[in-house]
Amino acid sequence: QSALTQPPSASGSLGRSVTISCTGTSGDIGGYNLVSWYQQHSGKAPRLLIYEVTKRPSGVPDRFSASKSGNTASLTVSGLQPEDEADYFCSSYAGSSGVVFGGGTKLTVL
Amino acid sequence: ELQLAESGGGLVKPGGSLRLSCAASGFSFSLYTMNWVRQAPGRGLEWVSSISNVGTFIHYADSLKGRFTVSRDNAKNSLYLDMNSLRAEDTAVYYCAREMAELDAFDIWGQGTVVTISS
Numbered sequence: 001q002s003a004l005t006q007p008p009s010a011s012g013s014l015g016r017s018v019t020i021s022c023t024g025t026s027g028d029i030g031g032y033n034l035v036s037w038y039q040q041h042s043g044k045a046p047r048l049l050i051y052e053v054t055k056r057p058s059g060v061p062d063r064f065s066a067s068k069s070g071n072t073a074s075l076t077v078s079g080l081q082p083e084d085e086a087d088y089f090c091s092s093y094a095g096s097s098g099v100v101f102g103g104g105t106k107l108t109v110l
Numbered sequence: 111e112l113q114l115a116e117s118g119g120g121l122v123k124p125g126g127s128l129r130l131s132c133a134a135s136g137f138s139f140s141l142y143t144m145n146w147v148r149q150a151p152g153r154g155l156e157w158v159s160s161i162s163n164v165g166t167f168i169h170y171a172d173s174l175k176g177r178f179t180v181s182r183d184n185a186k187n188s189l190y191l192d193m194n195s196l197r198a199e200d201t202a203v204y205y206c207a208r209e210m211a212e213l214d215a216f217d218i219w220g221q222g223t224v225v226t227i228s229s
Contacts, residue, residue, distance in 0.1 A: 002154050036215040038155070045205060045222060046147075046155065051215035089155050093214040098169050099145075099157040 003028065003100035004090055011108040017078040020105045022090030023071060028100050030071035034093035037066055037075045040104075041086045049088075050075065077107070085109045112136040112218050114206050119223030126196050126227075132189040132206030132220055140164065140184035143209040145216060146191050148202035148225075156202075159191065160209065196227045 005023040012018030022029070022037075029035055035053045038046040048057055050066040053073065063078045073092070077084055090102040118130040132144070146158040159170045159180040168180055179192040189206050204223050207216035 034214045036213075038216075045219040046216070047219070048210075048215055048217045051210065051213055051217075057210075057217055091155070091157070091214070098160065098171055099214050101155040101157060103154040 002103035004102035006102035006105045009106045012080045013110045019076045022073045022102045028092040028094035032093045035073045036091045038089045039086050114220035116220040116223035119225045121226045127194045130191040134187045139187040144189045145207045147205045150202040201227045
């Protein structure tokens with residue numbers, strides 16, 4: 001069982017928006033502004049989308065945005081494209097426990 | 111090009127040992143904290159271990175209970191993971207990943223190496 005809780009699946013229509021949640025505790029998400037999000041296409045390595053809750057590395061489209069409120073972080077994908085169909089994982093620094101991940105959300109673009 | 115390339119995976123019997131390696135290129139390896147992350151078949155990501163740029167600070171996931179040892183050789187731009195007393199539940203793809211600026215975010219990943227523990 002993963003430390004952070006994500007919905008197993010999410011879906012959205014082409015061009016629309018979808019938001020994926022990630023729920024932790026005050027010992028991880030709620031306690032630190034060190035939440036990251038990753039995209040993973042089938043059979044590939046993960047790709048960093050978001051770090052420090054809201055920041056995008058260079059090369060990540062601004063269609064990807066994120067936020068945090070209390071113990072829950074969220075990733076929003078706007079203007080859904082076919083290539084956005086993938087698994088999405090959240091992670092957070094968790095103090096002495098290191099880094100914890102969510103179980104992942106499979107995003108389907110309809 | 112920034113690259114990480116893992117090697118050393120394979121099929122091992124329960125109770126056996128294995129050493130994974132990760133070769134870095136295209137960046138100043140000695141400046142970065144490096145991590146190992148694994149992914150069991152059909153499952154999510156699990157952080158395994160981290161080692162600071164010169165090896166001063168080392169951390170492991172609680173679940174490993176001292177069975178794994180991370181190390182690095184900055185002269186060889188290489189990261190290692192020694193795994194002992196392997197169990198079926200250690201079966202996974204093992205990724206090495208570069209940590210960006212001590213932010214617990216992993217910006218460069220290798221392609222992964224497959225470790226299978228089975229009799």
